[in-house]
Amino acid sequence: MATFADFIQAEEDRDGVRLSWNVWPASRLEATRNVIPVGALYTPLKSRPDLPPIKYNPVLCPRCSAVLNPFCQVDYAAKIWACNFCFNRNPFPQSYAGATEQHRPCELIPHFTTIEYTLPQQRPMPGPVFLFVVDTCMHEDELQSLKDNLIMSLSMIPKHALVGLVTFGRMVQVHELGTEGISKSYVFRGTKDVDAKKLQAMLQLGQAQGQSNQEQLPPSFRFLRPLSQCEQNLEELIGEIQRDPWPVPVGKRALRSLGVALSLSASLLGITYPNVAGRIMVFTAGPATQGPGMVIDENQAQVIRGWHDIEKDNCPYMKKAQKFFDSVADRAAVNGHAIDLWGCALDQVGMHEMKNCIVGTGGYMIMADSFKSSLFIQSWKRIWESNESGQLDMAFNATVEVKTSREVKLCGMIGAGSSLKVNSASVSENEIGIGGTCQFRVPALDSNTTLAMFLEVVNQHNQPIPQGGKGVVQFVTRYTHPSGEIRVRVTTLARAWADPNTGTEYIQAGFDQEAASVLMGRWATFRALTDDGPDVLRWLDRTLIRLCQRFGQYAKDNSESFRFPETFSMYPQFMFHLRRSSQLQVFGHSPDESAYFRYQLAIQPLSECLLMIQPALFAYSFNGPPEPVLLDSTSIQPDRILLLDTFFQVLIYHGETIHQWKVAKYHEQPEYATFAQLMQAPVEDSQETLSERFPIPRYVETYHDHSQARFLLAKVNPSTTHNNMGWGAESSAPVLTDDVSLQVFMDHLKKLAVSSAN
Template sequence: MSTYQEFIQQNEDCDGIRCSWNLWPSSRLEATRLVVPVSCLYTPLKERPDLPPVQYEPVLCSRANCKAVLNPLCQVDFRAKIWACNFCFQRNSFPPSYAGISEVNQPAELMPQFSTIEYIVQRGPPNPLIFLYVVDTCQEEEDLQALKESLQMSLSLLPPNALVGLITFGRMIQIHELSCEGMAKSFVFRGTKELMPKQIQEMLGLMKPATSGQQGKPLAPHDAAASCRFLQPVQAVDMNLTDLLGELQRDPWPVPQGKRPLRSTGIALSIAIGLLEGTFPNTGARVMLFTGGPPTQGPGMVVGDELKTPIRSWHDIQKDNAHHLKKATKYYEALANRAAVNGHSIDIYACALDQTGLLEMKCLSNLTGGHIVMGDSFNTSLFKQTFQRVFSKDYNGEFRMAFGGTLEVKTSRELKVSGAIGPCVSLNTKGPCVSDNEMGVGGTCQWKICSLTPATTLALYFEVVNQHNAPVPQGGRGAIQFVTQYQHSNTQRRIRVTTIARNWADAQSQIQHIESSFDQEASTVLMARLGVFKAESEEGPDVLRWLDRQLIRLFMFHLRRSPFLQVFNNSPDESSYYRHHFVRQDLTQSLIMIQPILYSYSFYGPPEPVLLDSSSILPDRILLMDTFFQLVIYHGETIAQWRKSGYQEMAEYENFKQLLQAPLDDAQEILQTRFPMPRYIDTEYGGSQARFLLSKVNPSQTHNNLYAWGQESGAPILTDDVSLQVFMDHLKKLAVSSSA
């Protein structure tokens, strides 16, 4: 390895790991001085076409409170057929099936290139994939029609043996029976009455009827599943369900003038979760909620039905004037936890011009690994293409989605795990490697991740517990093992194991080495995740003060202005949406979210990346800005005038036509692969949508310094926000003042 850069890249490609530090300080005291904790970004299911899974079970350490998996870092005595665990140093015998091993005939898990390895576990019957559609019918005709078409399309993308179910809701909730030929039959529930899971299961025939003096007993999951008329294989009900979706009507209840439709989202979700709990506990399942507005009645209600009462804003929340907020959030958190226990994930597809209650409902997806997709209408390509990408397939023709995952982290004795940030919930598993110092979701060494994709990335934080006066021996290495168990989309149970090690370094004598091992990109994302996690649970100003204290030591100007921490100009739902995606995307996408990428197109050479600064906005340039959520093509003043005059249509200005086309082609490439699909904005100098670009660039030229002598040319930004230069000057003052 010639450079750290190559080492970092190789580790990311091979193991899906990026560490904040690639040399670890050997004592607790030195680690706390580093500002950025020992931490890493881990992508458990990173796609590796060169990593075929092995068809046997992993070999585990025999010590009861260790159970680490055999890996290339273990010491092996091939003659005695014994291996020493590199976490607890227990000596273990190899199982009989390893009798033929030798130094020249090693199993894959001992080879250095298999620091990440995947096992197929042949236990128990295969479980089907389950997709339960929960559809809001209180929508405009055009929107509902577009949604029905998308749902019909999705049926053709599901595997024939996948189970599918349909619940529709407005004022009432209907669970549709799919097994009856020729006639539509459904169970109807009131949208205002909370039902216990047992009651739902009794009413749906998922429990043995109660006999005198005895309560009804749940059917065994196998019987319940067999007798469940509401979840059926796609191949059996494809025609039926397609017709049923085609015939769906808008909610029939009249909506008086000045009122919102009555939407019983809370009870619809409660019934969906109760149905899956009773039939398929601990099985891969997705509840897919499609909603066109906020819940307006029953438990989980976010706003009343009076249109004159607007849905809560950040201002209302700060003034404690959001009447339904706490109760609704508590209700949806209880539902999310019930789904998470059984490994069921909940997606929210919310398409409306106003808010739909994502702030209250976000925990449904955040805790279960589900998707959140937000748009203006179900009739836009943004929704249609994003929804289609949920069912995208990998190089083996299998879904890029996994279910019911658990992640366990094991560490060598000098380290403890402080917590994780990502789409996961704690399994409250205590152990010798659990730190008392919590960061993110802590107090455990195991987390449940109900749904994963190859891009799902978790941030994990560690604490060095080695004392300053007990040095680690020279050449010692700290190790971490990640064990992810999950249900593959082809219904196999799989275990993926990644084992990494980094050298310990004495910060007194080797500080330069530690500095050169610093991964700036990974650290930026890891600290930003901590900031976003705090922003979800603490007051806004407190989080910014925490961030400013970190900024003096660690520089992240654009994060401070990002929509993850600044709620100004964003609705509560939008903030929830941005934060949801930020805490699950991989490193590259996260960096784009923190500091958008800006490309410049001109006649003076090929496209080039330019500073995210107002000085880059020039009259004779076209800019392409990628913020992850938006793709903005901005035409400078001169270019916009030429375009209006139609120069691109004239044969002698072929080069201008090519210049206009270049950013469109580049944007198209991004639009075709990203999930969720970004909003595409084509604008120009003076255009109303130019605000998307102007709000992101550093305002180095504003109305306050517009006529300053010697300024670079560029577009002035009308803002009172401080520029990077002013921000830096203040930081310098703070950094050298005694109070800092």
């Protein structure tokens, strides 16, 4: 007999959905008692090679626009279907006249809860458009590496794609691509933004209406041309990019007009290709130092803001810069264009101020030390790799609509994208994340982009749900495929309602602690954008205590008696590690790093998000094959090699004895071949992770007492610290911290949960 775990895995494989609760409480009152909201982690474009798109339009309910799905009631004799959202009875279209119980259309086959349609089009859409926006205020060798990688990518970009180039330093240059034998560009001052109307007049742009068949090309083709027509010209243009010629006095920063360059790029795409697939790809080696969006001034004596400056409100430029970049993000999102930020510098580049440009449009946010680093080079290559069907793993200009049955409403979404401000009967008054709408715009997404949808049960306690009834939610994602086709993917979920009298054990059995942990992690990091860090941690703690009181089995005031059901057993541990994670703890991280960590938690699939919350630790020793071990300081042993995967880093740690053997070069001697194999095994395993993940994680090799061992010590549960090290405990490494250990955390949690004072 299949277990709930099997059911959850099958649903994820088929529909790309994980729910916090897989049996739903039957009333609003019961739902509030469950503490954790009903939420769904939804991957709209989860890779499904077994799901070929159907080449006709979906059948819609004329009243509520819901799509025909396997949970609809159908009268095959009368050729009528009843919508399971508004209960309207609708006739089948003429093309379904031959449908019978034995010969059902695809939409009504129970297995096809997810289905994809390719919409018939009058003419192919132009695009996608890739506009490169390149910073020229960087060292010569950095700029050369960036240029080499941009030229390399031209061979991987589809030839029908439109491309363009903008460079910026003290001035901003919009380059023409149609000129032969001469480089021509329009130069703009970096201290003043140019609105879209003025830009249109200055560049003499009309609105492009797709590919012209006449000799007369659209005016926009001077700046955005199909790669097939300008590849050589663009390659030469990129090769000719020079460092910003303006001299930089000693003690000063280069004047970098990042804000104006980004705004001009958004206007250029918005004028020429509104609602056409497009990406603005920004490459910068530092923050904006002049003009709109300025993050820091040119004087190097002024240090770029840190968290302590933000707490003391000692950031003269931050709020103004955020407001400016938010307005750019809104313009890009309205036109369906994504903004990618590739920030490669040893210091901060202003990601904290610019984050909504990426969050609101679903773009890439990549952070590296240098444009010469393998982290940048490999990540840049990865985005242009083709999937099994020979297409880029990119979708564009998507809208995601959520429809719910009457007993449930949508509170909001946390992930990449912005609100389309469309109200409906499915929208709840309680907002979590981006709320007040049932439709979201996601200008760019791929097969891993995962959105968190938070739902609310609104059925009243005195309105029993009919026997056998189910709560139904439908996700409708309309997007532009890299081939230019317009596609619609529809996923419809149905979950059983729990009987209020006997349903608690079914609700418990259907709890998905992994999905719940990621949903709560996203909610906590969303709250951290506006609330103080300690307030967010207290809210998480209160939620956990209430969950223990609701589902734990215990005798009052006896913490030893506390027991949690098996489906909840890992949840407190996930919360312990979430409280210590880089997403919620800003100490030791710059605001840019925190923005980067939080964005990845907001867009990655469940398995990757769990790694960010609770990293994976594997031990390699002479005692047997590699094995997963506890993320605990007791796992750090002298005769072990550890492999830590935090999603952002892959770290190999050599224990004290192993390191001494390595220094003595035993692994190079033939008689110690086994030791050489042991040294090699974690390296090979880590390479596999590095080759599959995006963004590419940092690769670190370290050893006992080395400075970079701090990355491992910061993540493990500090069960042995400098405060509790006893005699004979020298075999494991002490962690120098005043953080409580998981054991102490659990003891306190049990005491608070069973206390009669609560």
